[in-house]
């Protein structure tokens with residue numbers, strides 16, 4: 825069950841600020857792409873993503889995309905932004921995240937995995953030994969292959985809420 829228990833529940837990834845990240849000893853963000861950074865059906869990056877990345881860059885916080893999607897999709901969305909990305913990450917298996925930790929010389933204790941799916945992003949993060957942030961999906965719809973995961977995810981989340989009634993989605997890590 826701990827595999828499915830995110831360390832934080834956050835409304836949006838764009839709420840993360842350098843100050844709160846540093847306070848929580850985080851200097852690297854591994855992030856899902858679809859419905860975490862941009863809508864799953866949106867081919868291009870948003871102005872908001874670009875602006876947020878600039879803030880992270882200026883504050884020496886690394887951001888790396890770890891996506892299960894195809895190279896073509898991920899590259900089109902983020903390669904112009906100059907951030908590294910791993911495609912075909914095979915989440916919930918931990919290998920994509922471990923590859924990112926190794927390749928970019930990251931300390932697992934100072935890295936978080938951010939994503940909108942419990943069964944892929946959060947589970948993979950915990951299997952790879954990093955802390956996790958679950959965010960609300962950017963849009964309510966999902967691609968066909970995500971819909972099945974959502975069905976199970978809703979059941980797990982409902983159990984989780986029953987056991988932890990005080991749990992709520994937060995605006996910031998330290999709220």
Ligand SMILES: [Mg+2]
Pocket residue numbers: 856857858859860939940941
């Ligand atoms: Mg996603």
